[in-house]
Amino acid sequence: MATGAGLYFDGASSARHAVTIETTPAFLSIAGADGSLIAEWPYAELRAQSAPDAVMRLRRAGGPELARLEIRDPALIADIDERADSLDRSGVVERRLRKRVVAWTVAATVSLVLVAIFGVPLLSDRIAPLIPLSVEHRLGVTIDAQVRAMLDDGRSGKPFECGGTDAGKAGRAALDTLVGKLEAAAGLPIPLKASVVRRRESNAVALPGGHIYVFEGLVSQSRSADELAGVIAHEIGHVAHRDGTRSLLEAAGLSFLFGVLLGDFTGGGLVVIAAKTVVQSAYSRDVESSADLYGVGLMARAGGDPRALAAILDRIAGAIEPGSKLTADHPQTKDRVTAINTAANRLPAPTSPLLSASEWDTLRGICG
Amino acid sequence: MNVAEAPVAAAPQTSVPVTQAVRFIGTPRAYWRLLFRGTARLAVTLGIYRFWFATDIRRFLWSNTEIAGETLEYSGTATELLIGFLIAIAVLVPLNLILFIAALSLGPVGQFASTLTFPLLFFLGQFAIFRARRYRLTRTIYRGVRCHQDGSAIRYAICASFWWILIVLTLGLAYPFAQSRLERFKMRHTYFGNLQGRFEGSGWRLFFRGLVMWLVVVGPLLFALTYAIAGVDWDKVSAAAATSDGGTDFFKKIETAFPDVYGAIGILIGAVFQAMVLRWWISGLRLGTLTIRSQLRTGLIYGAYLRFLWYALLFSTAMSIVGVIAYYAMNAALAGLGKPELVEAVNAAGGVISYVVVMLGYSAIYQGTVRFAFWQGGMESIQLEGTAVLDAVKAEGGPSSAVGEGLADALNVGGF
Numbered sequence: 001m002a003t004g005a006g007l008y009f010d011g012a013s014s015a016r017h018a019v020t021i022e023t024t025p026a027f028l029s030i031a032g033a034d035g036s037l038i039a040e041w042p043y044a045e046l047r048a049q050s051a052p053d054a055v056m057r058l059r060r061a062g063g064p065e066l067a068r069l070e071i072r073d074p075a076l077i078a079d080i081d082e083r084a085d086s087l088d089r090s091g092v093v094e095r096r097l098r099k100r101v102v103a104w105t106v107a108a109t110v111s112l113v114l115v116a117i118f119g120v121p122l123l124s125d126r127i128a129p130l131i132p133l134s135v136e137h138r139l140g141v142t143i144d145a146q147v148r149a150m151l152d153d154g155r156s157g158k159p160f161e162c163g164g165t166d167a168g169k170a171g172r173a174a175l176d177t178l179v180g181k182l183e184a185a186a187g188l189p190i191p192l193k194a195s196v197v198r199r200r201e202s203n204a205v206a207l208p209g210g211h212i213y214v215f216e217g218l219v220s221q222s223r224s225a226d227e228l229a230g231v232i233a234h235e236i237g238h239v240a241h242r243d244g245t246r247s248l249l250e251a252a253g254l255s256f257l258f259g260v261l262l263g264d265f266t267g268g269g270l271v272v273i274a275a276k277t278v279v280q281s282a283y284s285r286d287v288e289s290s291a292d293l294y295g296v297g298l299m300a301r302a303g304g305d306p307r308a309l310a311a312i313l314d315r316i317a318g319a320i321e322p323g324s325k326l327t328a329d330h331p332q333t334k335d336r337v338t339a340i341n342t343a344a345n346r347l348p349a350p351t352s353p354l355l356s357a358s359e360w361d362t363l364r365g366i367c368g
Numbered sequence: 369m370n371v372a373e374a375p376v377a378a379a380p381q382t383s384v385p386v387t388q389a390v391r392f393i394g395t396p397r398a399y400w401r402l403l404f405r406g407t408a409r410l411a412v413t414l415g416i417y418r419f420w421f422a423t424d425i426r427r428f429l430w431s432n433t434e435i436a437g438e439t440l441e442y443s444g445t446a447t448e449l450l451i452g453f454l455i456a457i458a459v460l461v462p463l464n465l466i467l468f469i470a471a472l473s474l475g476p477v478g479q480f481a482s483t484l485t486f487p488l489l490f491f492l493g494q495f496a497i498f499r500a501r502r503y504r505l506t507r508t509i510y511r512g513v514r515c516h517q518d519g520s521a522i523r524y525a526i527c528a529s530f531w532w533i534l535i536v537l538t539l540g541l542a543y544p545f546a547q548s549r550l551e552r553f554k555m556r557h558t559y560f561g562n563l564q565g566r567f568e569g570s571g572w573r574l575f576f577r578g579l580v581m582w583l584v585v586v587g588p589l590l591f592a593l594t595y596a597i598a599g600v601d602w603d604k605v606s607a608a609a610a611t612s613d614g615g616t617d618f619f620k621k622i623e624t625a626f627p628d629v630y631g632a633i634g635i636l637i638g639a640v641f642q643a644m645v646l647r648w649w650i651s652g653l654r655l656g657t658l659t660i661r662s663q664l665r666t667g668l669i670y671g672a673y674l675r676f677l678w679y680a681l682l683f684s685t686a687m688s689i690v691g692v693i694a695y696y697a698m699n700a701a702l703a704g705l706g707k708p709e710l711v712e713a714v715n716a717a718g719g720v721i722s723y724v725v726v727m728l729g730y731s732a733i734y735q736g737t738v739r740f741a742f743w744q745g746g747m748e749s750i751q752l753e754g755t756a757v758l759d760a761v762k763a764e765g766g767p768s769s770a771v772g773e774g775l776a777d778a779l780n781v782g783g784f
Contacts, residue, residue, distance in 0.1 A: 009512025014561060014761040016438075016511065049441055049509075050427040052393055052434075057441065066763055068441075068512045101420060101446075105413035112414075142478070252468075256461075 004076035006030070008038060011066035021071065023079050028058075030069065041069070043084040056080065056089070116257050124249035128242045133190055136245050140209015143248070147207060151199060162196040162216060162367035171196075171366025174359045178229055179212075181354055185302035186236050194232065196366050202316045206235040208244035216367045221316055225355035225363065230299055230309030237294030243287050292336055296343045304354045306344035310337045390750040392743070393439075394432030400736050402428055407732040411725060418777075419449040425735075430508065433747055436755045444507035444770070449777075452503070452770030456496075456778045487529075493779045494525040494532075498554070499772020505558060506767045511758070516765025519557030521772070527553060539586050544574035551649065560655055561761035569652025577644055581637050635673065643669040646746055656757045664749035672741030679733045687729065691722050 001023055008017040008030055019038060022029040028041045041060045049068065051057035056077045058069040071077055081089040088094055152160040163172030172195075179194045190210045199215040206212050212235045214228070222228040238244060292309065299306040314337050355363065406421035423446040430442035467488070470481030498521040505515040531546035548571035558565035643666040650662035698718065702711045 011512045012763050014511040014513045014758055014763075016759065049443065050431045051441065052431050052439055053398075055439070066509060066512045066514060068509075098420070102409055102413065102417065105416040108416060109412070109414045 001025075002076050002079040004071065004073035006073070006076075007070040009066070009068045009070075010038075011064035011068070019069075021069070021076060023076070023083060028069070028080065039063075039067070043080075044086060046080070046084045046086055048087050048089070058087075061086075112257060116254055120250050120253040120257070121246075124246045124253065127249055128246040131242075131245055136242065137190065137209045139245065139248065140207055140211055143207050143244075144209070144211050147205070147211075147213070151197065151213070158198060160197055162198060165368060167362075167365045167368040170362045171364070171368070174355060174363035175214075175366060177359065178225060178355055178363065179232060181302050181304075182229060182233055182236055182298060186240060186298055188236070188240055190239070192236065192239065198367060204231050204235050206238035206244060208242070208248060210239050212236070212239070218316075219364060219366065222312060224305075224308065225353055225360040226299070226305040226308035226350070227312040228363075229302070229304050229354050230295060230306075230312060233295035233298040233302075233304075234291050234309055235295075236298060237291035238287075240294060241287070241290065243291065247284075247287075289336065289339065292340050293343055296340055296347070300344075300347040302354065303351055305350040306347050307341060310340040310344070313337055313340070388436050388752045388755050390747045390752065391434040392432055392747045393434055394428055394744075396736070396740065399428060399740055403732045403736050407728050411728050419453065420446040422446075422449060426504075429743055433743075435510065436752065436758060438511050441509040442507055443509055443767075444503070448503075448770040449773055452772070452774030453777050454774065455769075455771045456774030459775070460778055489779060490532075491525050491529050492775065494528040495521045496772050496775035496779055497528075498524040499768075500776040501554065501772070502768050503770050503773045506765065510560065511761075513561040513761050513763045514765055514767070515558070515560050516768075517554075517557050517559070519553065524550075524553055540582060541575075544578060545571035547571070547574065547645070547649070548652070551652065555653065559765060560758075562764045563656040563658075563757065563761050566654040567652050568654055569648050574645070574648050577648070578641065581641055585634070585637060639669045639673050640666055642742075646742065647749070650746060650750060657754045658757050659753045661751045661753070662746070662749045663751065664745060668741060668745040672738045672745075675741075676734055676737040679737060680730055683729050683733060684726070687722070687726055694718070694722075 003020060003022045006019050006021045008019040009015070010017070017038065018033050020031045020033075020035075022031070026042060028043070028046070030038045030041065032038050039060075041058070041063065045061045045063065047059045047061050049057040049059050051070070054072060054074075056071045058071070058080075059065075060067060071080070077089070081087050148160065158164075162168055163175075175194065175196065179192060183192050188210070192210045192212060194212040194214065196214045196216060196219055200217045201215050202217040202221040204212065204214045204218055212232065214232065214235075218231060219228060222231075295309050296306045299308065313333055353360070402424055406417070406424060409417040410421060423442075423444060426442045426444065430440040433440050467481055467485050470477055498519075502517040502521075505517045508515045528550055531542065531550060534542040535546055548567070548569050551567040551569060555565040555567035643664055646669075647662045647664045650660055650664070653660045695715075695718065698714060699711060702714060
């Protein structure tokens with residue numbers, strides 16, 4: 001049995017009571033300065049509350065919720081800690097609990113990351129075909145405005161979309177002929193809207209709702225109408241596979257997942273965006289390969305050269321500026337070229353170019 | 369203002385005012401240990417550990433703050449915070465989904481939804497700030513008596529939104545008045561047991577103290593704008609632009625130099641401003657007849673920021689060295705495998721991981737230097753008068769839920 005001084009707060013008022021504490025075999029006996037008994041707290045019901053290192057602050061489970069006993073006498077603290085199993089002065093129990101918390105949160109994190117890498121693309125593959133075309137069309141209009149604003153640097157001072165001038169209008173007609181042939185062969189459920197825009201990169205993008213933007217740089221890099229058509233056929237592959245909608249679903253799913261995880265609900269945090277980009281670029285490899293194969297088949301059906309896509313890819317990959325879309329999120333170009341050529345070799349050789357020489361010349365002047 | 373001051377002046381003063389200081393007894397070393405361990409766990413759990421981390425930090429800060437001989441007690445738990453967050457998610461997920469879908473639809477509905485999103489989330493954020501404060505107060509126990517808060521969070525959110533609009537419209541001139549009004553609202557609804565709080569900081573006082581700083585910060589901006597619009601000889605500029613790039617070059621130089629100069633001014637003035645506001649805020653706090661004064665030294669805040677910059681510099685240097693070595697070691701090890709896709713994926717993942725580590729590191733350094741200095745310095749600068757009133761407070765109020773904390777966490781408006 002040990003005896004020592006302490007402070008008692010009864011939980012009803014802030015008055016400070018100087019008390020004498022005695023450790024009896026079954027409970028802590030708390031007596032006032034005049035010797036009168038204030039409370040008896042059984043050891044099993046003692047709970048430690050947060051306090052500075054040198055202080056033991058106790059509460060009684062089931063007792064007055066806010067009644068507190070404060071002890072500063074090290075010998076008395078040691079004695080009480082020894083007697084009460086519910087107290088954990090050394091922090092062993094707390095540390096073990098924390099380890100469990102950490103272990104399970106790590107497990108939860110791992111499973112969420114796995115869902116992000118494997119589950120989200122699977123899910124969006126299933127959901128994308130279920131989205132009605134009318135919804136995809138509306139999505140397309142919204143996204144189109146955003147993408148336009150993003151791509152249009154307005155530096156040239158000319159309209160973003162080519163085909164406004166007299167020469168341009170003729171070029172525009174030639175483009176429509178080319179796209180029309182592909183579109184007829186593709187038999188898509190939604191109409192295509194293809195246009196050439198003023199960007200120097202050799203690239204093209206497809207958006208949900210059938211928008212295809214061909215960059216000016218790609219037109220000047222193409223040596224024949226079939227090469228340009230090959231790239232457009234690849235982009236039509238994205239439209240046919242509804243890749244735009246799918247990647248939008250993926251992006252939404254990933255921002256939600258990472259956002260909830262990181263406690264950044266608005267999803268605008270840089271970490272969320274970075275993680276999303278990495279995971280999504282991992283998805284894009286299969287998507288690009290299957291768009292390639294679609295493009296090869298479509299070119300053959302339209303009567304064009306299925307090898308043309310391989311030819312232009314091979315040429316652009318060397319010259320393209322780093323970080324632009326074709327190299328950044330397309331699988332290793334060599335592998336793609338080989339795959340395209342293998343597939344194309346099984347198909348009939350082209351009979352004639354998709355556009356006549358004069359039509360192709362006109363098309364090249366679309367941005368003039 | 370005068371109405372609020374009157375009862376204090378009339379209140380019977382004890383013949384000799386007893387001043388007592390607030391002490392902070394925690395060591396920076398213990399705090400850094402908490403930060404280090406918590407941050408490491410945050411990194412491996414992608415942030416889920418934050419509920420436990422925040423609770424540990426609060427327990428440390430509260431229990432090492434000694435007011436008139438007794439330390440505070442933080443009785444909140446990580447589980448409460450986690451549940452609060454889950455409830456907030458349950459509310460916010462459908463709301464966000466509705467807003468997202470509405471924003472995608474065409475016409476006025478989409479327009480309306482996308483313009484509404486920010487104000488709505490801002491309003492919710494203010495609501496959450498008030499509710500989170502209530503949670504923290506009801507988990508603060510001193511001498512066996514709980515603090516608590518009443519008052520409508522919706523009303524607070526309306527007031528706060530109104531004031532923030534005014535702050536933006538007046539380029540910050542309304543800030544002192546907004547602070548004094550909002551603080552008045554908060555403190556009026558704050559209780560320690562049956563002892564009601566008050567706030568007596570005057571908006572005008574803060575306004576006059578801060579006016580010079582405002583002129584230094586906003587003045588050049590206004591001047592530059594006026595100058596750019598009115599002062600430029602447009603004929604000359606267009607002539608220069610026609611012959612060469614000289615004119616635009618000049619403006620580009622100003623454009624690029626501006627943020628640098630501004631950043632430097634911002635750091636210099638920011639610290640003075642923060643110290644001033646903190647001093648003003650603490651000195652305005654009242655609890656019954658208890659008055660509080662603060663003699664916070666500005667140098668303390670400067671010191672904290674300098675320490676932050678210095679540690680951040682050391683940390684950045686160390687991280688760059690480690691990062692470069694790890695990058696080359698990894699690429700050398702993977703090069704032999706002949707799988708370029710794997711290398712690319714590993715590098716990208718490495719990029720994200722190092723970004724997370726660096727950001728968490730900065731955050732920990734910030735908390736260990738600036739945040740700690742604000743708490744410790746702010747607390748130790750306090751002089752209390754009339755602490756006798758603390759001896760006979762009657763317990764009142766019960767614990768509140770942590771939903772506010774959860775909302776604040778989910779909306780990224782959290783405080784401590």
